[in-house]
Amino acid sequence: MSEVRYTDQHEWVRVDGDTATVGITKFAAEQLGDVVFVEVPEAGRKVNAGGEAAVVESVKAASEVYAPVGGEVTEGNAALADDPAKVNADPEGDAWFFKMKLADSGEFAKLMTRAQYDEFVKGL
Amino acid sequence: MTDTTLRKTPLHALHMELGAKMVEFAGYDMPVQYPTGVLKEHLHTREKAGLFDVSHMGQAFLAGADPAKALERVTPADVIGLKSGMQRYGLLLNDAGTIKDDFMFTKLDGEADMYIVVNAGTKEGDYAYIADKLKGEATVTTRFDRALLALQGPMAGRVLERLSPGIDKLTFMHVVRADVAGCPAIVSRSGYTGEDGFEISLEGKDGERVARALLAESEVLPIGLGARDSLRLEAGLCLYGHDIDECVNPAEATLMWSIGKRRKTDKDFAGADKIVGHPPAKKRVGILPIGKAPAREHTQIADKSGRVIGEITSGGFGPSLNAPIAMGYVETAFAADGTEIDLIVRGKPMPARVAPMPFVAHRYKRAS
Numbered sequence: 001m002s003e004v005r006y007t008d009q010h011e012w013v014r015v016d017g018d019t020a021t022v023g024i025t026k027f028a029a030e031q032l033g034d035v036v037f038v039e040v041p042e043a044g045r046k047v048n049a050g051g052e053a054a055v056v057e058s059v060k061a062a063s064e065v066y067a068p069v070g071g072e073v074t075e076g077n078a079a080l081a082d083d084p085a086k087v088n089a090d091p092e093g094d095a096w097f098f099k100m101k102l103a104d105s106g107e108f109a110k111l112m113t114r115a116q117y118d119e120f121v122k123g124l
Numbered sequence: 125m126t127d128t129t130l131r132k133t134p135l136h137a138l139h140m141e142l143g144a145k146m147v148e149f150a151g152y153d154m155p156v157q158y159p160t161g162v163l164k165e166h167l168h169t170r171e172k173a174g175l176f177d178v179s180h181m182g183q184a185f186l187a188g189a190d191p192a193k194a195l196e197r198v199t200p201a202d203v204i205g206l207k208s209g210m211q212r213y214g215l216l217l218n219d220a221g222t223i224k225d226d227f228m229f230t231k232l233d234g235e236a237d238m239y240i241v242v243n244a245g246t247k248e249g250d251y252a253y254i255a256d257k258l259k260g261e262a263t264v265t266t267r268f269d270r271a272l273l274a275l276q277g278p279m280a281g282r283v284l285e286r287l288s289p290g291i292d293k294l295t296f297m298h299v300v301r302a303d304v305a306g307c308p309a310i311v312s313r314s315g316y317t318g319e320d321g322f323e324i325s326l327e328g329k330d331g332e333r334v335a336r337a338l339l340a341e342s343e344v345l346p347i348g349l350g351a352r353d354s355l356r357l358e359a360g361l362c363l364y365g366h367d368i369d370e371c372v373n374p375a376e377a378t379l380m381w382s383i384g385k386r387r388k389t390d391k392d393f394a395g396a397d398k399i400v401g402h403p404p405a406k407k408r409v410g411i412l413p414i415g416k417a418p419a420r421e422h423t424q425i426a427d428k429s430g431r432v433i434g435e436i437t438s439g440g441f442g443p444s445l446n447a448p449i450a451m452g453y454v455e456t457a458f459a460a461d462g463t464e465i466d467l468i469v470r471g472k473p474m475p476a477r478v479a480p481m482p483f484v485a486h487r488y489k490r491a492s
Contacts, residue, residue, distance in 0.1 A: 033350070034163035036441040037416055037448070055470065057418055059162040059441050060350050081416070 005068070005108060006117035012092055013068040013111065020069055020102045024056060027121050029091035032058040035084045040076030040098050047073060047100065049107045054097045056087060068111055071103040133179035134271045134331035142346055150244035152180040155348040162350035166443040169317055169355055170484070173277035174347035175338050182247025183270050183325060186238040186254075188262030195229060195238065198257050200374065200393035202384025209233040211299045211312050213382050215374055216242070216250060221395010223368045223377060225250050230299045230312065239299075239310060239325075241272070243364045271331025276321035276355075278487065279343040284311075284322055287337055291322070295491040305337035313489060316352070318359025318482055320489045357449060358442045360410060360481025366421060367408060367437040367451055375399040376453065378408045406434060407459040410481035411450040411467070415474055418448040419467040425454055426466045426473060433458050436467065444484050451481065 002016040010028035014021045029035065037057040047053045047067035054065035054076075076098045080086055086095040102108065112120060130153040139146065144155030155177065157165060168174055188194050192203040201214030208231045216225040225246045230239040242250045247268065255264045275284055285292040288304045291311060299312040307330035315321035326334055338344050353363065362368045368377045373395055380388075380399075387393055388400050413419055418441050425434040439450030450467075458465060461480050466473035 033157060034161050036163075036443075037418055039417065055417075057441070059166070059354055059443065060156075062418065062420055 005111035005113060006120075007066070007068045007111055008120060009066050011065060011068045013108065015102060015105070015108055018102045018105075019074070019099060020071065020108070021096045021099045022053070022065070022068060023096040024065060024087065024091055025117070026091050029088050032056065032061065032063060032087075034059050035087040038080040038084045038087060038097070040078070040080060041073045042076060043074055045073045047071065056084075056097075065097055067100070069100075069102055069104070069107040071100040073098050073100045075099045131180075133177055134328040135177040135179060135335055138332050138335055139177065139346075144346070144348060147349070149349055150180055152244065154180060155346070157348040157350045158346050160345055162348070162354065163443050165345065165347045165351035166354050168345050169277045169319060169347055169351060170444050171277070172343040172345075173275060173279040173283050173321075173341075174317075174351070175335060175344050176274040176276065176347050176352055177271075177335070178274050178323070179271045179328075179331060180244040181272055182242040182244060182250065182266065182268060183272060184240050184242075184251055184264050184266045186240055186258075186262050186264055187236065188258070191236070191238045191262045192231070194258045194262035195254075196387070196393070197261075198254055199227075199229075200383040200387045200396070201229070202386055203229060203238075205384060205386065206231050209298055209300065211297050211314055215379060215382055216254070217374075217394045218253075218370060219394050220370075221393070221398060222370045222373050223364075223379075224253065224370060226362065226364055226368060226379075228312075228314070230310075232299060232301065232310065241323075245365055269328045271326045271328050271334075273324045273326070273331065273335055273338070274315050274317075274321060275324065275338060275344070276315045276317040276319045276347075277343075278320060280319070280321040281489065283338065283341045283343050286341065287334075294322075296320075296488040298491075305334045307334050309334070316359070316361055317355035318361070318484055318486045319355075320487055354440060354443055357438050357440060357451065358444055358482065358484040359486060360451070360483060362408075363438055372408075372453070373399050373404070375402070375404040376406050376408065403456060405456060406453045407456050408437070408451060408453055409459050410479045410483060411436065411439075411452055411465070411476050412479040412483075413448040413450065413467060413474055413476040416448065417469055417474055419450050419469050419474065419476070423450075423452075424468040425452055426468055427458060428464060428466065430466070430473070433465070442483055449483050450476075454478065
């Protein structure tokens with residue numbers, strides 16, 4: 001059974017067992033506008049919770065994507081590099097950025113639930 | 125959301141109605157994009173016609189016994205030689221001969237006063253400077269209350285012809301007074317996208333009416349500052365405060381073409397001795413990253429041995445090229461087209477090369 005949580009940097013992370021899948025939220029994609037470049041991490045890279053893990057750029061601006069939780073990257077979504085517009089089309093589905101092996105499930109539990117994240121976005 | 129401390133153009137209510145995303149720019153609350161989005165707005169302008177609100181720019185009139193002669197005190201452009209009914213690009217120089225601003229100046233047919241448009245962010249300072257330098261010779265009347273619309277794109281001519289019959293006969297850099305949708309306007313065949321198009325100066329109260337009339341034409345979409353920036357960068361045009369400022373002179377900025385021949389011969393402008401006949405130590409160049417990653421403003425430029433040789437001043441993604449593009453300054457030894465360089469993006473060298481500008485060919489409607 002999977003569960004999705006959210007960060008105040010507008011990443012989402014879905015956990016199935018000890019595998020976490022990370023992307024950016026629809027809100028983040030809308031704020032960025034047309035995405036033209038994505039750089040995802042290579043498998044094997046170790047990331048810390050809150051550390052820089054990927055890059056997403058729109059016509060106008062570049063943004064970092066942070067790892068919501070710590071662990072080892074198992075796969076970057078190569079399809080995004082070829083078709084960055086996917087991030088605007090399906091940010092919380094097909095356009096996941098990377099998958100990783102979750103090091104500490106306690107970090108995941110500290111993140112926002114959907115209801116908490118929606119509330120957070122409303123306050124921005 | 126609107127910040128009430130920001131200034132508003134005469135088209136502000138229309139931007140809100142059109143669902144624009146507003147940002148602060150030069151003290152104004154301006155549309156950065158509409159629901160169409162930057163990418164599509166950019167491509168639409170290159171394909172059809174886009175309407176831009178540039179009312180934040182600084183319009184003014186210069187009056188005096190010989191305003192053209194007076195204006196040459198602050199610009200190295202050939203103002204005296206400009207023909208009536210025409211417009212020209214010029215640089216506003218400070219006493220040190222570096223670039224205080226860039227601007228357009230116009231001689232309207234049969235009118236003594238010159239019409240001038242400077243950049244939004246610098247307009248107060250520019251006109252105070254010009255008024256001071258030209259004291260006793262010419263007086264400045266600012267018209268920041270006027271609206272300024274830009275209609276840009278290959279279909280701009282046919283669209284404006286419907287609202288102002290005969291206007292399509294105007295060629296690049298020519299200017300006339302004409303009625304547009306029944307409103308008195310100063311219309312120039314010019315713009316800042318590299319495309320054919322017009323800039324339309326109107327009484328503030330007429331701005332929204334004319335904008336609505338243009339938007340009612342099927343070819344026209346409203347375009348925000350986001351696409352304006354990517355369009356001008358593809359066209360190789362400078363953004364003041366980024367690509368040119370008071371830290372560079374016209375030679376370094378590769379804008380010597382804007383200096384009149386007579387002025388170069390006479391060397392009668394600020395800093396002339398330093399730049400006429402002296403190659404600059406650094407130069408503004410076009411840069412094409414070889415990968416897909418855009419290199420943004422302030423990205424360092426290095427030679428292949430890793431030594432820093434310059435900096436990006438404008439960089440992003442060129443929607444018409446579907447590739448990253450940039451401009452910046454490099455040491456003159458590295459300024460030749462094709463020179464291989466590295467851009468230091470997120471700490472890593474990314475290969476790039478110096479490339480000729482414009483990146484997208486200009487499509488002005490020249491007289492020829």
